[in-house]
């Protein structure tokens with residue numbers, strides 16, 4: 001990759017998945033990948049940035065750095081933004097935009113206020129050029145801008161995703177406390193499941209862990225078929241984009257026969273939602289959902305991998321009820337899953353004790369702000 005074609009960018013990641021995210025970025029061709037808190041920075045060619053939008057499963061968003069400038073306060077921010085890009089080229093008044101801000105700088109401690117300052121600089125610049133200004137659109141903007149204030153430096157980036165990348169489009173139906181798709185994909189990646197042995201989720205909810213696992217094994221690109229903000233960028237290269245779309249399509253393993261992927265869900269309505277999601281993801285016949293409690297079911301011939309995100313009991317009173325569930329789950333795996341691996345997402349260490357098993361690995365991850373552990377048990 002020639003230096004002149006190199007872009008600096010940041011992938012925003014779920015907390016705890018920084019290392020896994022870096023791995024994924026490198027495998028897809030990013031260079032100089034370095035973990036940050038809840039993010040990773042990297043260098044990429046434009047082709048690689050397009051590829052990441054189409055194929056990366058772990059990031060929430062990908063931010064392409066466009067300019068950075070010293071920022072000691074509101075005036076620096078206003079002037080810096082006006083000069084940061086050739087706005088005549090990048091932001092015509094017919095385009096809507098939005099601005100998100102993270103971090104702080106001297107006199108700029110409130111991200112909402114900083115975002116207003118960026119907006120004012122942009123619309124003033126537009127009025128000077130065209131005598132009119134863009135409208136703001138928070139839902140589906142034509143240009144999505146991101147400003148990061150890092151003490152005395154401001155970094156202006158473009159968000160190429162146009163809405164969080166965790167929304168794959170297959171989840172019409174939500175179960176109770178669903179995992180985000182990118183977190184689910186990261187957990188599967190951490191489990192090391194590679195599509196060669198059975199995968200079972202005994203408390204499968206809306207089926208996200210199984211769906212993300214199947215999509216990963218089939219190498220189905222999560223971004224194919226969706227619209228991206230980057231398609232509206234002034235320097236968008238449609239041929240290059242098309243090439244990357246074709247490349248992503250060709251990776252799909254069409255004739256791969258996967259081992260059994262099985263979900264068990266005791267709430268019949270939630271089980272039905274899982275089936276709807278599976279169909280929407282094009283995975284009918286690949287994942288089976290059974291109604292009822294896992295205690296009533298047998299596992300397919302193994303050994304294989306169990307993945308599980310049981311309820312944590314955030315509300316008072318629930319914990320006691322859940323003690324029984326965790327002790328039943330412990331009994332179930334010890335009796336029926338000898339030789340299997342179990343990966344369990346725990347948001348409550350007291351409950352996990354009820355399994356009566358010792359975890360061999362504990363990986364900290366955050367699930368929607370809840371401090372969790374992705375626990376690994378080798379079942380003897």
Ligand SMILES: C[S@@+](CC[C@H](N)C(=O)[O-])C[C@H]1O[C@@H](n2cnc3c(N)ncnc32)[C@H](O)[C@@H]1O
Pocket residue numbers: 175176177178179180202203204205206207208209264265266267270292293294295309310311312325
């Ligand atoms: C936290 S949710 C799982 C969420 C899932 N990972 C998702 O993203 O949709 C836990 C699920 O376990 C189910 N459940 C609880 N006890 C169960 C049991 N004994 N057998 C099967 N499912 C059970 C609940 O109905 C609930 O849907």
